[in-house]
Amino acid sequence: MNTLLSIETRNAVLLKMAQLLEQERAAIIEVNKGDLEAYSGDDISMYDRLKADDKKVDEMIASVTHLASQDDPVGVERFRFKHDNGMQVYNKTASFGTVLIIYESRPDVTVEAAGIAFKSGNKILLKGGKESLNSNLKIVELWHQALKENGASTNWVEYLQFNRIETQAFLENPTQQVDLIVPRGGERLIAFTKQHATCPVIISGRGNNFVYVHKDADLDIAINVILNGKSKISACNAIDKVLIDENLPNKKDFVANLISKLKDFKIQVLGDDTISKEHGLEGIKSDDIWYEEFLDYKILIGEIASNQDTIAMINKYSGGHSSxxxxxxENEAKAFMENVDTAAVYHNASSRFTDGGQLGLGGELAISTDKLHQRGPIGLQHLVTNKWYVHGNGQTR
Structure with a gap:
């Protein structure tokens, strides 16, 4: 096990990383172009996440710079207690040890997720996808340079060049200590990791997020929130389903206006039985579509009787992410927010804010749809476990 690096060293490595990313910007973009050209798949959201352009490099630089400015998440006192016998008891945050991040197509994860795990005192194992191999190796090279220049061992950040079979073998029987696994990617990757892992896994789950337009909605807000929720189709916080209260005044006009605006953005609009008949939309063949995360230019609009029915519908079909x-x-909003079982609940605002940076965490390692160990965006301050420190002078029980 690596001895915990001082916070000064961790911050210095992060700031050096920011400098190197700027210095090597052109080289990163050039190497990434090769990965993009070699990508043979037809998954548009995968292609979008694979790209490392100037804007992405800016984001990488901003994330490590911001991480360096944040408080040390390790050693934070969470509880203290003085025992009757004089022992002083503290509970403090502690690093996990070694964090394995398994991800697809996103070179920015090699900076941002690794940065968060590193700042919280962990050794990082990175297992990226083959489609982004060259971009990832280039970035890992910079991590190693930043570590070396600050007198830290390069094995704080290790890249695992494993194929699927080797990855499965490593998950089932790790050849080195692994304390936590964070899969970042589609449902197949997450299911694969969960199935084979022998240590705790933080699930960065699927989206399939709903907007409910209540009968007392501000219709301009409703349109804007839905359109914004569809503005980045590759995001797990995108909107896939819209439920319209059947008692909404001028419902037909509102839905017609919404459909026409969605179509302006080249979004395919599907409807449930009622909406598809009223508006001449393609209907749905099976209720199973309500479970689907689209990650595509596609949205489904349905009609619903009440807030209670909406809550039940979301709790049945959504991915537990955002609603x-x-x-x-205000009372209807309160009932909805307290009873909908998703990691983030919104009243009159876009689901696109379910993101560590947007919710004040600075950055995120993942967005968890599990209820343990942390729900929703996992920031620097959540990527820790805890430890009991007990000070005595000979007490026995």
Whole structure:
């Protein structure tokens, strides 16, 4: 096990990383172009996540710079207690040890997720996808340079060039200590990791997020929240389903306006039985579609009788990620937010804010749809476990 690096060293490595990313910007973009050209798949959201352009490099630089400015998440006192016998008891945050990040197509994860795990005192094992191999190796080279220049061992950040079979073998029987696994990617990757892992896994789950337009909704807000929720189709916080209250005044006009605006953005609009008949949309063949995360230019609109029915529908079908109610009625919003079982609940705002940076965490390692160990965006301060420190002078029980 690596001895915990001082916070000064960890911050210095992160700041050096920011400098190197700037210095090697052109080289990173050039190497990434090769990965993009070699990508033979037809998954548009995968292609979008694979790209490392100037804007992505800016984001990488911003993330490590910001991480360096944040408080040390390790050693934070969470509880203290003085025992009757005089022992002083503390509970403090502690690093996990070694964190394995398994991910697809996103070179920015090699900076941002690794940065968060590194700042919280962990050794990082990176297992990226073959489609981004050259971009990832280039970035890992910079990590090693930043570590070396600050007198730290390069084995704090290790890249695992494993194929699927080797990855499965490593998950089932790791050849080195692994304390936590974070899969970042599609449902297949997550299911594969969960199935084979022998240590705790933080699930960065699927989206399939809903907007409920309540009968007392502000209709301009409703349109804006839905369109914004569809503005980045590769995001796990995108909107896939819209439920319209059947008692919404001028419902037909509102839905017609919404459909026409979605179509302007080249989004395919599907409807449930009622909406598809009323508006001449393609209907749905099976209710199973309500479970689907689209990650595509596609949205499904349905009609619903009440807030209670909406809550039940979301709790049955959604991915447990984000859900939105648009209403002027505070009590209805409160009932919705307290009873919908998703990691983030919104009243009159876009689901696109479910993101560590946007919710004040600075950055995120993943967005968890599990309820343990942390729910929703996992920031620097959540990527820790804890430890009991007990000071005595000979006490026995």
């Amino acid at each position: 939105v109610i648009v209403t002027k009625d």
